[in-house]
Amino acid sequence: MHDLTPITAFGLAEPTVFVTQSCQLAERPRIALASVAARLGVDEACRAVITDLLRADAPDPAAWLASDIYSAFWMGPDQWMFSADFPDVEDIVARLKTSFGETASITEQTDGWVSFDLTGEVEAVLELVCSVDMRTRSAGYASRVSIHHTGCFLLIEASDRVRVYAPRASAGSVFHGISQAMTSAAAR
Amino acid sequence: MIINHPLLGPRDSAEFTYLGDASLLNRPDPDTATPKDWHDYAYLRDNPAGLHRELWFHEGGDRSWLVVTRNTVTHEITKVELARDVARGLASDVAGMGTKRSGG
Amino acid sequence: MADHGTNHGTHHRTHGQINRLSGGQIDRNKPLSFTFDGKTFQGYHGDTLASALLANGVRLMGRSFKYHRPRGPLTAGSEEPNAIVALRSGAYQEPNTRATTAELFDGLEATSQNRWPSLAFDAMAINDRFSNFLTAGFYYKTFMWPAAFWEKIYEPIIRKAAGLGALTGSADPDVYDKGFRHCDLLVVGAGPSGLMAARTAAEAGFEVIIADEDFRFGGRLNSEHEFIGDQAGADWAASQVAHLGTFSNVRVMSRTTVIGTFDHGIYGAVERVTDHLRTSAEGQPRQILWRIYAKHTVLCAGATERPIAFNNNDRPGVMLAGAMRSYANRWGVSAARDAVIFTSNDDGHRTAADLHRQGVAIAAVVDTRADAPSAHEYAVIAGTTVTDTRGRLGLNAVQVTDATGHSRWLKAGSLGVSGGWNPNVHLTSHQGARPVWNDALNAFVPSPSLPPHMSVAGAAAGMLSTHGALHSGVDAACKALEIDPRTLPALPKADDRPVTQSAFWCVQGSERAWLDQQNDVTVKDVKLSHQEGFRAVEHLKRYTTLGMATDQGKTSNMGGLAVMAELTGQPIADVGTTMFRPPYTPTAIGVLAGRSRGKDFHPVRLTPSHYWAKERGAVFVEVGNWLRAQWFPIEGETHWRQSVDREVLATRSSVGVCDCTTLGKIDVQGTDAAVFLNKVYCNGFAKLAVGRTRYGLMLREDGIAMDDGTAARLAEDHFVVTTTTANAGKVYQHMEFVRQCLCPDLDVQLISTTESWAQYAIAGPNARALLQKVVDAEFDISNDAFPFMACGAITVCGGLRARLFRISFSGELAFELAVPARYGDAMMRRLMDEGEEFNVTPYGTEALGVMRIEKGHAAGNELNGTTTAQNLGLGRMVSKAKDSIGSKLSERVGLNTEDGLRLVGLRPLNPKDKITAGGHVMSAEGPVNAAHDQGYVTSAAYSPTLGNMIGLAFIKSGSERIGDRMRLVSPLTKTSVEVEVVSPHFVDPEGERQRA
Incomplete structure (x- = not known):
């Protein structure tokens, strides 16, 4: 530490x-933030992961929604900002990368x-x-x-x-x- | 002015920055273009009194580039498209232009 | 509501209010005290300054602009040209406000303007005697020669003699806000048509905003003696306002002037929040500039009465007849105890009847029409005109002349003039539509090509009866919002007398007859303008200044056009009218600025080390919105150069640290990230290995350099690109343009991460030794493991994630360390603590600049929008093996000539001489002029490393002139210095230090 x-x-x-x-x-x-942008051609797979994480369809333009762990808002075409209230905000990118694999580009935004x-x-x-x-x-x-x-x-x-x-x-x-x-x- | 964003609906033009003539989407094919093609692309613009297709960037929004068809006399906006969609249409129209990649 | 105590004797404080009548919408239980030119008066809550002064027998309220003629109010509203005063005192004093709209409050201080030494005796009134010399075009003709006299002599004299009030010279102590509101229907004006339009929309559930400039809604209903249904008009209006107040979907905005119509349903409106209060609460805005987004708009702006021109029609006591009615009915005030009415239409007779009812003696109604209606209570003189007036500081007699030319004088202290009403079309024409002439009304009405989603109702549309106003208000709301009118209740009965208006503008034989009272334009001036060929309406306006005063000619334009029409023998419709532009009424500059004043003019961006730097006593500089440490003075340093020289020498000899967070950082990811960077940078990135960084140059499509920076490859599909501080936003936008518009089928995603990371440059021979104390042991940063241009993810201080880049702007052994921004402060403090043994030195932007000039690195001064890679000495970077933005046009012959500009260094032959940025370079011998220009200096600094000034310059064929002696000249500063052309790399030209 x-x-x-x-x-x-x-x-x-x-x-x-x-x-x-x-x-x-x-x-x-201490709110963890990371952007999630779908990779080209695999946006369906990316959205499936989002649905999994949020237990709802990926937020539409101009919308946000929350589940128990993450909440997410639409930032642009095929791009969302995820947030979470983690004890250690440093975890968010690693956790999202595990979830999204090669379907999305994840960028640290917490700070x-x-x-x-x-x-x-x-x-x-x-x-x-x-x-x-x-x-x-x-x-x-x-x-x-x-x-x-x-x-x-x-x-x-x-x-x-x-x-x-x-x-x-x-x-x-x-x-x-x-x-x-x-x-x-x-x-x- | 109000620009009717294809994804976000009506938005104040103050949220956008303006670039100019949408002919900038028609970048010459680097393999075949002549110096004149490049010259015309870089420097020549129509300046119509009437309908004009132009590029606007949603800086204060979703960071989309838009192709806005606007009447320069009345400011009436008749069409707003995502530039990326327009560019993809162009790319499929013009064989061999741009970098191709099959998605997925 | 309308009759708050009609002269009950008990609490009688009409003391001094000799012209206070009965009735009116004032609260006689709330007397107010105010001063005018230092003298104390009493008025009532509900009064305007003008109504209260008139009540006190004060008709003289100002002096005219040019001739300094005595003037009183012409109107009872915002169209007022004459009664212009300064309100309040000290820094709060505001000049040029209209007494006719200034709401009275207890303690109001008002001062007259444009007079010296006093309003009653004004020395400059001498101008009136010389009026023959001060005619139209006077400025153009008189002060032509000599030109040098204009600024120093003529202008100051004219400014002193002519004009309005003076500014205080102090900063405005009030605060102003800007705000945004949205609605389905915006109703501009709250007279009968506006109230009905708002009510109709409100009851149908739409979001409604109804705005009126007045503090009391009702429009003309407050000024008239008439009934709607069985209620007095003013009471009906009040009941409608109360009804609107019950709807949560209605916002009632009083004291709010809609000042402009903009594209696509955007309106500007100024709300006066505290102008009617003696003091405002802490933080309370004086005014708010609203940007209203309206899906539909109904303009219910009413009409403005127009005067008739006759000789000496500008004396205090001469007023528009409708305004006299307003004063009598709304405020219980008359300008005098007796009146003459001069009218060309039936409306003037209404004034006579109302004044008579209120006890004002009507000396006569002078009607231009031979078939004027008669009256029992007072004399009506048909087919007659008013031809002159008398009274030095206020009217006392009116000359009446009949068709045979026979004249006589009538004694009266007030004269009401009615030439008919002009619809207030202003907001319909803010986007270019010209009003059209209506023969039936003899007035301009709104153009049929209105701004989209705007309609016009009531008097503004030419519906001059109350009945017509109510109905057109309902109709407009129904049409705009698609409400079925059959579902609505029947409207109450209202005055529906037919309204006719004749075209009578100017009494025959008038000369010194005022058309524009605010700018002192007379009938004679228009005749002169015609005579001298300035006949087009736009020429007339500029030659005579007709309509160019702060009232924008609301009461004068029509008369001026009519006189010109008559002179040219054209119908008014063909003469046309000038355009109306925002703002509808004069608007304080403060409200246009809003909060964007002083230190709030733009937002400030703070670096992660800001609070630490402040503790260290750093001097800050604005770089765009960023505040960056410029240098860090230490004890004993009295001059910035001492600090900067020390910072440079300490860095070059041991180690320095600089916050470079402000460089733009763009995260580039995707399987095509490298292909994409190959497109945006002129040099190649496809083959850059993971864990390596490369300098990159971006060109514009025309081949000119746009920005430079580095791209670090963190993974096969992940780069971090840096941009210069100044261009961060522009480069991001450009990269999005290339991604979305030129390469839409590449798999690449972009996002800015500038603020996420605190990034520090650690430079100098001891940089590695310092870093090794904070970088966790498992990361080897030795030269072998982490060579020049290496990059990678590391951890510091026991596990904090970080990024390390081995890049150098100073030319020294250098690293850039990035940590999450919230740890930036702690990281900087740790570096200072750990670096103590190396005498670690924080350095600011000045030392940074000196070191990059010493190293010969290009920056904003060199990437100045005119230079190419060739000019910068980076021509070989432009890859011919691939297509990139700008690569093709950078090959143009004109950009690649033998004698093109090349970046070189300059050194003064005499080490004491100065190198001046912006100076031009000439050959050692020969003429010094533009034809012999050899280039120019872009950057200059004192190099503590070399002990003299150095410069970077673009010189023709520069790279072949190394060793040449030339002259650096700056005619502006009378500089001429002998210089030697040298390599731009003053320090460590082989780059050994940065690779150490």
């Missing part, structure tokens, strides 16, 4: 939280993204940071969105709960943008 101590994207040991009267934005550490959960009256906040339409989109929607000029992924879990994946290097800016919007929404 190595002896290096990780820090969050904010340079801290503990996750960052921001709260207003109507909303909470909380960093969720590329910082996860945030935004909960509460999210519509009033999200309408100030990105163009997602919370009134017509429902739980299960997933899309890349631009927040504070930064490409992030947004997953709707419920009408009062969304997950945001922000690129790690820009996580501070994204957090700042969302928390400003939370303050603004709470003051209205």
